[in-house]
Amino acid sequence: MNELSRRKFLSRLTVGLTAAISAIVGLPIVGYLVAPLFSAPPDDLVPVGAITDFPLGETKLVSIRDPSPLAWAGQTADTALWVRRREQSGPQMFQVFNINCTHLGCPVNWQAGAKLFLCPCHGGVYYSDGSVAGGPPPRRLFEREWQVSGDRLLVRQQPLPTVKQG
Numbered sequence: 001m002n003e004l005s006r007r008k009f010l011s012r013l014t015v016g017l018t019a020a021i022s023a024i025v026g027l028p029i030v031g032y033l034v035a036p037l038f039s040a041p042p043d044d045l046v047p048v049g050a051i052t053d054f055p056l057g058e059t060k061l062v063s064i065r066d067p068s069p070l071a072w073a074g075q076t077a078d079t080a081l082w083v084r085r086r087e088q089s090g091p092q093m094f095q096v097f098n099i100n101c102t103h104l105g106c107p108v109n110w111q112a113g114a115k116l117f118l119c120p121c122h123g124g125v126y127y128s129d130g131s132v133a134g135g136p137p138p139r140r141l142f143e144r145e146w147q148v149s150g151d152r153l154l155v156r157q158q159p160l161p162t163v164k165q166g
């Protein structure tokens with residue numbers, strides 16, 4: 001009886017200590033992994049190039065980092081935008097589009113010859129101003145706010161929009 005109680009006690013002690021050590025080691029790891037989901041993404045204007053990098057009438061691809069990358073996102077946080085130079089200067093000078101199709105998010109490609117954005121996934125087609133030309137996309141390409149500062153083009157970072165936000 002005495003022997004059995006001691007064995008039970010040691011068994012429970014082992015389970016309790018294992019649980020305590022797991023909690024001590026595991027909680028900071030879980031906190032590290034989950035914390036980015038609850039922090040607000042930065043809302044910054046970031047430079048994407050010199051104005052002279054964007055010739056009038058052309059649409060060019062620029063790289064940008066996702067403003068809300070998860071700590072473990074790595075290279076997947078790198079994304080891109082299409083920058084269209086419409087005018088020499090003024091408030092209509094640029095249009096900056098998210099690269100993602102508004103149907104299911106595939107990256108669209110600019111076809112300079114046809115002056116169309118084509119989505120390789122389900123055949124979505126957009127005109128050069130981002131409006132839908134055909135296929136399944138439910139709305140025009142998402143646009144980013146931009147600003148010219150000195151000779152630099154700045155674009156506002158923002159999380160990937162969803163169709164709901166549009």
Ligand code: FES
Pocket residue numbers: 101102103104105106119120121122123124135136137
């Ligand atoms: S994701 Fe572009 S058409 Fe479906």
